[in-house]
Amino acid sequence: MSLLEVRDLQIEYSSARGPFNAVDGVSFSLERGEIFGLAGESGCGKSTTAYGIGRLLRGSARVVGGSIRFDGVELTGLSDAQFDTYRWARISIVLQSAMNNLNPVMKVKDQLTDAIFAHRKGVSRADALRQAAELMELVDLPKDRLERFPHELSGGMRQRVVIAMALALRPELIIMDEPTTALDVITQKGIIDKIIELKRTFGFSVLFITHDLPLMLEICDRVGVMYAGQMAEIATRERMLAGARHPYTQGLLRSFPSLTGPRVRLAGITGSTPDLVAPPQGCRFRDRCLHALPACGSVAPPVRSEEDGIVSCHLYAKEEMRHEAVAAGR
């Protein structure tokens, strides 16, 4: 059984122009010990998906459909009080490494221990402090940093504290939302290596969100690429490196330079994402797609499962279905 099974997830926002689904029918699964990446442009719904899973949606956003099964339990059916037992203890989160990740007026030790106190009733103060010191050791930070305030630490140290915090209760799933975005490349490398090392030690799963596809291909076992609130393609790292299936993924990969490959002109993807309040019929990527078929304008792309991935695109529909779609498109 997968650790996490997301099926047909729908997350709705209300806007001045009416409600829209920022996440519209997203499905994927996450195995134990796996690092699963969610990629896509800003606004594609990758963070919203993760926040929906962690019940951290803000503002008007809410889950309006679909299923989120965690370790066999349907999370969408839980009351807030029931879900609280999952928070941090089983699902924790690491946010973007901006300054504001940590409460500026609390010492590091207090921010590490308050998560422990919230979930482990009856833990003594000394015990919690000892655990905090162990956590600091795990992320290679000197123990005296426990007595510091966030502003007294560098960006990389703060992010290590946040990772230590995420590990405090040995969760099974850690959601990482752009965990290295605001860091310089060297610090970023250190943090990524640390995450991989800790994952080997503790065996947690990671839902890794970033728009940095090369980084993702470096650390993720599988990658889901989202476009306009939908999952365009899920592929193993090997599949991705050998060549993605979906034209959007292909475009994304072409947007990044390669240091070792032949010199090519970076192509990028022209156009912009569709309006989600009134999404276009058929495939949402059609207007920017280099391979658009007539059917793409009217029929939602079929989902095709392969050994090494899932793709939602007319190009990979079975022959007879494609004919039908083409016929319908006329």
Place this chain on the structure above:
Amino acid sequence: MRIEPAYAVRRVAFAAATLLAAIIMNFLLPRLIAGNPAEMIASQTALGSAEVADAIKKQFGLENDSLLYQFKQYIVQLAHGNLGISYFNYPTPVAGVLLHALPWTLGIVLVSTLVSYSAGWLIGIRGALKPGTWFDNVALAVSFFINSVPYFWIGILLILLFGYKLDWFPMGQAFAVDYDTLSAAGKLRSIAYHAILPTVSLAIASLASHILVLRNNLSRALTEDYMVLARAKGLSARRRTYQYGVRNAFLPAFTGFMLTLGHVVGGAITMEIVFSYPGIGMLTYNAILNHDYPLIQGAFLMIAVSIITVNLLADLIYPFIDPRVNLS
């Protein structure tokens, strides 16, 4: 939560320098005005002889024309708590006049400041935690209204309604005419009874900005990443709201509170006039009308000392509530 000695020394030195500047200004300003107070009093009291003028000159420390000499005299007198002699209340010392008015001002202005800040903060917190509810909307609408009317107008309105129409409260003064015949408890009751309307007026007048400031600060704090993290950590709503949200929202509001506190001894000139209340505000107003320079000087010096002291206090407290300030 600790305070860097270097920081504390810097703040104390800064306060001392400000105080010295205030004293020098206070010493120089009246001396820039033409005329001689001794001759003025001598002529006013119809004792226009040269001997009397000389005696009065000496009393005011003006017997020597040297500015430096006068400044030395001024400092020596200040060190003894002597702020000079009021022209208008001659020969009552300025310090006595001020001390007589100070309790009245402290009574209404200090109490109204405390009431207004605590009520404003509580309303602001509740509004930010439940934005868009009827409570929040009403609080916001009322705040914007109060903020847009002159503050003494609220006093006039309350006098009109509760003093004149309904006759629940006196329309002015600090105590009843038969005050001297009352028992101690009766005196206290009379004072409280007269203080209610001006205190409430002052509290309402400044309430709005306290609501708006804390509501905005808290609304902003609630959108910070550490709030998301606090929620993900499964911390109790109480801890998230106070230790993470309000704790951070409160920091800028605290500065405003301490600034206001420093100004309390200055009284509330307009409101004291509206209520004919015998506080420092009224005193300063009359002193200006009567050209009572020593009294104006004394009042200004007292206000300056109070503001500088409270600001220093705020600076020294601040590192304990916001660990980041030691750096700057």
